[in-house]
Amino acid sequence: MWNSFLLPPFTPLYLVFFFLLHHLICMVSVKSSSPYTPIDQILLNCGSSGNSTALDNRTWIGDANLKFLPLEQSLNNHPSLTRIAARQSPTAALVPFATARISLSTFTYDFPVTAGQKFIRLYFFPASYSDFDRSKALFSVKAGPFTLLSNFNASLTADADGDPGDTIFREYCVNIEEDQRLNITFTPSPTVSDSYAFINGLEILSMPPNLYYTPEDDQRFSFVGQSNSYSIKNSTALETVYRINVGGRSISPTEDTGMFRAWSQDDKYLKEYRVLFLPFNDTINLRFTKLVPAYVAPEYVYRTARTLGSDSDINLSYNLTWEFPVDSGFYYFIRLHFCEFQPEILQASNRRFRIFIANQTAEDSADVIHWSGGNGVPVYKDYAVSIFTKERDKKVNLYIAIGAEPQRWKTNYQDAIMNGIEIFKVSDPSNCNLAGPNPDPILVTPPTIELPRQSTNSKNSRRTTIFVAAGGVTGLIVASIFGFLIFRTGKKDKNSGSADFGKTKRSKASSLPEELCRHFSLQEMKTATHNFHEELIIGEGGFGNVYKGLVDEGTETLAIKRLNPESKQGLHEFLTEIEMLSQLRHVHLVSLIGYCDDDGEMILVYDYMTNGTLRHHLYDTNNAPLDWKQRLEICIGAACGLNYLHTGMEKPIIHRDVKTTNILLDSKWVAKVSDFGLSKEGRDNTAINTVVKGTWGYLDPEYARRQQLTEKSDVYSFGVVLLEVLCARKVVNIKLQEEQWNLANWARKCIENGSMGEIIDPYLKGKMAPVCFKVYLEVAESCVREQGIQRPTMKDVMERLVFALQLQTEADDRMEKTNPDGKHTYTEVLSFHVAGDARFNNDLSGHVMESDSGTELTWTHDTGLSYQSLGSDSVN
Numbered sequence: 039m040w041n042s043f044l045l046p047p048f049t050p051l052y053l054v055f056f057f058l059l060h061h062l063i064c065m066v067s068v069k070s071s072s073p074y075t076p077i078d079q080i081l082l083n084c085g086s087s088g089n090s091t092a093l094d095n096r097t098w099i100g101d102a103n104l105k106f107l108p109l110e111q112s113l114n115n116h117p118s119l120t121r122i123a124a125r126q127s128p129t130a131a132l133v134p135f136a137t138a139r140i141s142l143s144t145f146t147y148d149f150p151v152t153a154g155q156k157f158i159r160l161y162f163f164p165a166s167y168s169d170f171d172r173s174k175a176l177f178s179v180k181a182g183p184f185t186l187l188s189n190f191n192a193s194l195t196a197d198a199d200g201d202p203g204d205t206i207f208r209e210y211c212v213n214i215e216e217d218q219r220l221n222i223t224f225t226p227s228p229t230v231s232d233s234y235a236f237i238n239g240l241e242i243l244s245m246p247p248n249l250y251y252t253p254e255d256d257q258r259f260s261f262v263g264q265s266n267s268y269s270i271k272n273s274t275a276l277e278t279v280y281r282i283n284v285g286g287r288s289i290s291p292t293e294d295t296g297m298f299r300a301w302s303q304d305d306k307y308l309k310e311y312r313v314l315f316l317p318f319n320d321t322i323n324l325r326f327t328k329l330v331p332a333y334v335a336p337e338y339v340y341r342t343a344r345t346l347g348s349d350s351d352i353n354l355s356y357n358l359t360w361e362f363p364v365d366s367g368f369y370y371f372i373r374l375h376f377c378e379f380q381p382e383i384l385q386a387s388n389r390r391f392r393i394f395i396a397n398q399t400a401e402d403s404a405d406v407i408h409w410s411g412g413n414g415v416p417v418y419k420d421y422a423v424s425i426f427t428k429e430r431d432k433k434v435n436l437y438i439a440i441g442a443e444p445q446r447w448k449t450n451y452q453d454a455i456m457n458g459i460e461i462f463k464v465s466d467p468s469n470c471n472l473a474g475p476n477p478d479p480i481l482v483t484p485p486t487i488e489l490p491r492q493s494t495n496s497k498n499s500r501r502t503t504i505f506v507a508a509g510g511v512t513g514l515i516v517a518s519i520f521g522f523l524i525f526r527t528g529k530k531d532k533n534s535g536s537a538d539f540g541k542t543k544r545s546k547a548s549s550l551p552e553e554l555c556r557h558f559s560l561q562e563m564k565t566a567t568h569n570f571h572e573e574l575i576i577g578e579g580g581f582g583n584v585y586k587g588l589v590d591e592g593t594e595t596l597a598i599k600r601l602n603p604e605s606k607q608g609l610h611e612f613l614t615e616i617e618m619l620s621q622l623r624h625v626h627l628v629s630l631i632g633y634c635d636d637d638g639e640m641i642l643v644y645d646y647m648t649n650g651t652l653r654h655h656l657y658d659t660n661n662a663p664l665d666w667k668q669r670l671e672i673c674i675g676a677a678c679g680l681n682y683l684h685t686g687m688e689k690p691i692i693h694r695d696v697k698t699t700n701i702l703l704d705s706k707w708v709a710k711v712s713d714f715g716l717s718k719e720g721r722d723n724t725a726i727n728t729v730v731k732g733t734w735g736y737l738d739p740e741y742a743r744r745q746q747l748t749e750k751s752d753v754y755s756f757g758v759v760l761l762e763v764l765c766a767r768k769v770v771n772i773k774l775q776e777e778q779w780n781l782a783n784w785a786r787k788c789i790e791n792g793s794m795g796e797i798i799d800p801y802l803k804g805k806m807a808p809v810c811f812k813v814y815l816e817v818a819e820s821c822v823r824e825q826g827i828q829r830p831t832m833k834d835v836m837e838r839l840v841f842a843l844q845l846q847t848e849a850d851d852r853m854e855k856t857n858p859d860g861k862h863t864y865t866e867v868l869s870f871h872v873a874g875d876a877r878f879n880n881d882l883s884g885h886v887m888e889s890d891s892g893t894e895l896t897w898t899h900d901t902g903l904s905y906q907s908l909g910s911d912s913v914n
């Protein structure tokens with residue numbers, strides 16, 4: 039829930055932010071051994087049998103194992119069932135989300151655990167499961183006496199979180215007494231017929247004693263706005279609602295201190311961007327104490343922060359405020375993390391500040407050094423607050439703010455600091471309830487579209503300048519190009535002739551250069567697609583439908599992508615795509631012809647690609663199979679397009695969703711990369727820290743783990759494309775045996791074992807020259823390596839594929855000469871395999887590390903700084 043994060047369009051402020059963030063990413067390093075090892079660690083992959091390994095390398099046990107098989111409490115013959123999700127989430131991992139346990143009646147998991155405090159984590163993927171419709175998933179979840187979820191409508195919750203493809207994650211803390219067992223019960227709603235309960239994954243993890251629970255009465259903490267104090271008793275349960283690394287990047291569960299907690303970025307919760315002060319200190323040796331041991335929070339949290347800045351006049355004029363939507367009617371437990379690491383803050387009273395929680399003063403004179411005992415010593419402070427409003431079933435904002443000290447106390451710097459925030463909901467002592475109301479169905483208001491400004495597009499303005507300056511022949515050509523464009527626009531005006539068109543609003547979008555991107559009226563779009571007729575749909579996706587359309591009196595066929603106005607994400611991607619595509623022109627990229635933003639519509643218009651997607655020429659199709667050379671040429675074209683994205687502009691652009699359905703083929707079978715909705719502009723070969731987006735099976739595992747995006751993530755996805763082209767099978771096929779589900783993993787195994795010949799497309803057998811096949815497989819294998827630094831650049835890939843094609847052509851020619859009439863059949867290359875830890879070793883691979891020092895590579899990979907520089911092209 040709290041880690042789905044929608045990036046607003048780029049603004050200069052954001053660029054500043056990314057710049058700073060990038061520095062943070064580079065500087066902060068991770069400790070490899072965890073400060074805490076849980077006693078109990080149960081990872082249950084529900085609806086599955088056998089063990090499976092998730093992206094983070096943890097092993098999940100299938101709940102069909104006898105030990106964990108849930109107990110049925112059913113008298114009416116509704117045993118629970120295991121099901122595979124009918125749809126795959128583009129963003130979620132296979133484990134544990136691909137399978138679920140589902141039941142129309144109550145079922146209970148009974149966990150034998152040690153006594154003590156535990157995390158309970160629930161993982162849901164609210165898809166439909168064969169005969170179970172996602173809208174009917176309505177149920178309650180109890181853990182012992184605690185109601186965790188009540189009448190929980192999983193699909194509604196996921197939709198309200200913004201992205202229907204998203205998964206739901208919930209984390210709770212409970213205390214287990216001696217001789218108690220931990221029972222978790224799922225009960226379908228008794229009031230709605232056909233309702234069912236389901237669960238995809240369950241995690242039980244011990245936590246250090248009294249990490250969040252209060253050990254003794256004398257360690258009670260302050261109840262904001264009340265004179266009495268507060269404590270978290272063993273008899274209560276907690277639900278984590280927010281866990282934030284202030285001023286730094288998000289921290290993935292594997293980077294936590296052994297408890298696998300996820301820490302999110304704070305920028306989406308900031309009430310407003312005033313100024314950006316993001317200090318960090320990557321060199322300081324943090325001194326943990328008995329009171330604040332190293333497992334409390336990852337070092338990242340204490341090495342990054344937000345402050346107000348150095349101008350005390352400005353600081354006194356505002357509070358730095360975060361707003362967190364929470365359920366009304368509960369007490370909340372808030373933990374604030376601090377660490378003074380700036381060298382000038384050494385003593386108590388150097389920096390005193392004020393803390394406000396829920397608009398009330400929590401600290402009048404917060405003094406981190408006074409609390410912690412020194413610079414570089416982490417400390418946290420706990421608070422409780424009650425949030426009760428009249429509207430019990432609505433979310434309300436819980437504000438947390440820091441502000442400068444107005445010199446009522448002595449302070450050297452009128453500034454404030456915050457490093458981390460954790461917010462927990464406390465179970466209602468009267469009924470042991472933690473469940474909030476279901477979200478309201480989303481009201482759909484058509485978003486107002488602000489198109490990105492193009493004024494920063496230096497390429498365009500430079501081009502214009504050259505046009506103006508150049509005379510003679512060039513000038514003439516330029517003039518005729520403009521003439522053509524104006525002619526097109528003029529023709530459009532004349533054609534639409536009706537009074538209707540004249541009234542079409544030319545909205546704010548006019549900041550887009552018309553010569554780069556044509557504006558269509560909604561009426562034109564409706565005419566072109568027969569009012570968005572179903573018959574004309576040529577593609578569907580989470581964002582909306584793609585139609586085939588005829589414009590300009592049927593003279594031009596276009597592909598018309600109408601974004602679903604309900605998806606907030608769509609709006610952002612719409613803007614990104616226009617912004618990116620209007621700047622990009624390349625024979626191997628789909629060209630954006632224009633757009634339509636009338637009446638809140640978000641429509642993108644592209645060249646129509648007669649031959650559809652590459653995917654539809656590979657498998658599950660009536661199309662004739664592509665021959666080997668054609669496949670090579672298509673792959674080369676796509677590689678060329680991606681290489682242009684990575685290197686053709688001032689800043690590299692990372693596509694983020696490379697797959698065979700995003701490689702389109704025009705009437706001459708020229709490959710064109712499409713769909714830039716997820717693209718991100720990188721900065722100078724450095725990693726970008728983002729929420730993981732992409733498509734199952736194509737998603738770079740390293741990116742998924744570290745959430746740091748580089749061009750090498752595209753290289754990984756492209757490697758999967760190469761394997762898909764070679765094997766003509768789905769990249770994720772859960773109908774196969776489990777070890778074969780994921781094509782990239784399976785192919786890697788086959789390459790190791792030398793059994794690749796067995797899984798290639800039977801149609802290709804005997805048609806590939808062994809020398810060519812070998813080069814191709816080497817490229818594919820090198821692309822899907824675990825670590826980005828071991829993968830080649832897109833340029834290397836492109837050149838190797840060209841080389842492979844050349845080898846094939848030469849072999850074909852030789853074959854032709856020796857046997858002019860007969861069929862050309864090559865002997866099978868069944869046994870090719872990449873020897874040991876072979877690197878991408880060839881004369882073109884100068885950029886790729888040729889190091890044998892595996893340990894050193896691992897080490898550098900684990901530290902942000904070295905990873906950056908090694909990952910970049912500058913290393914030879």
Ligand SMILES: *[C@@H]1O[C@H](CO)[C@@H](O)[C@H](O)[C@H]1NC(C)=O
Pocket residue numbers: 088089097099
């Ligand atoms: C599955 O994993 C568990 C715990 O890691 C282990 O005890 C068990 O033997 C494994 N089962 C199989 C079939 O590999």
Ligand SMILES: *[C@@H]1O[C@H](CO)[C@@H](O)[C@H](O)[C@H]1NC(C)=O
Pocket residue numbers: 153154155213214215247251252253254272
């Ligand atoms: C709560 O339970 C834990 C272990 O279950 C125990 O160590 C702790 O002392 C208990 N706290 C109180 C206040 O009884």
Ligand SMILES: *[C@@H]1O[C@H](CO)[C@@H](O)[C@H](O)[C@H]1NC(C)=O
Pocket residue numbers: 109148182218219220221
């Ligand atoms: C858990 O369930 C088992 C079996 O139904 C039952 O014997 C036990 O009392 C339950 N424990 C708790 C704490 O509810």
Ligand SMILES: *[C@@H]1O[C@H](CO)[C@@H](O)[C@H](O)[C@H]1NC(C)=O
Pocket residue numbers: 354355356357394397398439441
């Ligand atoms: C900061 O917030 C508190 C509590 O909401 C408020 O009383 C105070 O006036 C604010 N200070 C400034 C400078 O806005």
Ligand SMILES: *[C@@H]1O[C@H](CO)[C@@H](O)[C@H](O)[C@H]1NC(C)=O
Pocket residue numbers: 309359396397437
């Ligand atoms: C609480 O503070 C926030 C942020 O300063 C402000 O927007 C909100 O109106 C305040 N609420 C109340 C009830 O004063």
